[in-house]
Amino acid sequence: MSNLDEFKKGLLKENPTLVGLLGMCPTLAITTTAFNGIGMGLATTFVLVGSNLVISLLKKVIPRSVKLPCYIVIIAGFVTLIEMLMKGYIPGLYKSLGTFLSLITVNCIILGRAEVFASKNKVLPSVLDGLGMGLGFTCSLTLIASVREILGAGTLFGLKLPVLNTMTIFILPAGGFFVLGCIIAFVNRIAKKKPPVTVGCAECSLNGECAACENKGGAEE
Template sequence: MAENSNLKEFTKGMIKENPTLVTLLGMCPTLAVTTMAENGLGMGIATTFVLVCSNAVVSLLKNVIPKAVRLPCFIVIIASFVTLIEFLMKGYVPALYDSLGLFLSLITVNCIILGRAEAFASKNKLIPSILDGLGMGIGFTLALFLMGSFREILGTGKWMGIDLHIPDPMTIFIMPAGGFFVLGCIIAVVNKLANRKPPQQIGCEGCPCADSCTGCANEHKEEKTV
């Protein structure tokens, strides 16, 4: 039973509750850094690292941190891991560090990370919190890598530094407008595959139980009286 629960926490962030394609969180880095697949992959991995580590620490300290200052404490924890990943990337992958630029530091205020810390890690045990962060991070990484791949291929004719010899690439795809277009198309495809439909309000006329509903009968009587 526990294994099924842990598996559910791990997989929910990939499609069902994907932070980028379903809940539409973290739009700023999603649109800004996905001009190349490599940038999207790098940002996704960095965010996943911070998500997993911050979720783990928040879960361990959830009974120690006072409720009155929990959000500032969460931000300090997240900022510590962001600083660590910045040092690591600057030392080992300086080219990627320069490409991501300011958006790497802005992971600190990424609503995905703070949201998972507040909504999940602060209320659950260590293992589920780690799996939640890992699943959400992988979902975020896949979304950024997919967007970056489409934009790089269509906008530059290359992918991960490989020249695909595409004639006349459309540079609009590496511009903000192209980012919004690709994001919208991917979200539409995900919703189609998940068979999601927009919420609909059903009135008395469309309700199958309208004939036996006393509330509807009373409403109809009031309408006739008026």
């Protein structure tokens, strides 16, 4: 795969949030305003690019047995770094992201990319992969947050919009799930992703031992 493809795949085709369904915790929790969404997304992108870079550089040095602790230390280092910078320069955003900023450390997108991609690939593809995935995450967060902010609070990036009636439910958790579901469905439609093929009892690993098959005396399809 060319370097450009490594970058592009995170944006839509393998979008971590909307296709991979990773990092749901920040996705649902902080997408109440578009500004929060973009801030969280960019912070995650920074950490993702940094950790992918360092981990792909160190992939030969880190022994297998301490792989995960090393990755987590590196990721946590970058998270603390962005936290300090944000506290120093954008205190407003720092306050509204709150705990979720430190929780980037355990965001499965970052550890996932480190484990699946950066630990097996060269430096440049790893950085591009991190950048693509991070921007994909940022775009989806901003999109979800914009929809929720417009419908729920009648504003966008804090600017008042002429919305007839705001529906508070969109700001609440239930609205978050609703918007996320709709956007996932929409993206799958664009990406022409097929739903998983239903596996019949013939290919099932339980091989006719489960209750559904027992009555019929083993594999049916």
